[in-house]
Amino acid sequence: MDNTPPPMHGQPYAGLTPPQTAGIAIASLVLGCLGFLTCGLTAIPAVICGHLALSGIGKSGGRLTGGGLAIGGLVTGYLTILLPLLVGIPLLAGMALPVFGEVKDRGNLTKALSNAKQIGTACKIYAIDNDGKFPAKLEDLVPDYLPDASILACGYPDPAKPVAYEYFGGTEKDDPEKILISSPAVEGKGRVFVHVNGSGEAKSRAQLKRGN
Numbered sequence: 001m002d003n004t005p006p007p008m009h010g011q012p013y014a015g016l017t018p019p020q021t022a023g024i025a026i027a028s029l030v031l032g033c034l035g036f037l038t039c040g041l042t043a044i045p046a047v048i049c050g051h052l053a054l055s056g057i058g059k060s061g062g063r064l065t066g067g068g069l070a071i072g073g074l075v076t077g078y079l080t081i082l083l084p085l086l087v088g089i090p091l092l093a094g095m096a097l098p099v100f101g102e103v104k105d106r107g108n109l110t111k112a113l114s115n116a117k118q119i120g121t122a123c124k125i126y127a128i129d130n131d132g133k134f135p136a137k138l139e140d141l142v143p144d145y146l147p148d149a150s151i152l153a154c155g156y157p158d159p160a161k162p163v164a165y166e167y168f169g170g171t172e173k174d175d176p177e178k179i180l181i182s183s184p185a186v187e188g189k190g191r192v193f194v195h196v197n198g199s200g201e202a203k204s205r206a207q208l209k210r211g212n
Helices: 022-039 043-059 067-129 205-209
Strands: 179-182 191-195 200-203
Touching: 022 067, 022 191, 043 179, 067 179, 067 191, 067 200
Parallel strands: none
Antiparallel strands: 179 191, 191 200
16 A cells, blocks of 8 residues: 555645744834934934844744844944944044133133233332332332242243233333233233233233234
8 A cells, every 4th residue: 555645735734834034124224224314313213123133033943033123223223322422522622622722722811911011010019119110121020029930920821831921111101001020921822911001901812913
């Protein structure tokens, strides 16, 4: 007796369903790619869909495929999340550095003005004791009118490389607005001025350029 099974007609294994590509994996990849066009707006949904897709594929027992699509969605999603940070941080740093430098420069200028006004006050006291005449040189103020000579060094624009203030001398009878003491002129930097009347002012680079 022949036990050979009869030939099967139609599709073999008709009762089995072929694996299907997970739709959420496709969505993850599409959203990840769109993230480059939408400045990252779809990046987070792409990452969420990618993780859900991988979880669902792993639990499907082989009924779902598309793991590669889900990974592609995760990669593109994370890239579009990180890309603005990678570009934005250096950009913000580049914007902040000039502001920080300007604030630091202004602080050094203010300190130089404070020292110059202290020297100017010492000059006026010296003039009271010397028939209205200012000292021939600033060093003559030490030690009777200034405690030490360190204040005579201007720390602007670079406190690490102080230079001498410019001094013009004269008498108390000179024009009150005449400049008595100033910081040295440095290209691209501000200056401080102290007048015969004891007033002082700090001028920024822009003010000096305008002639104010």
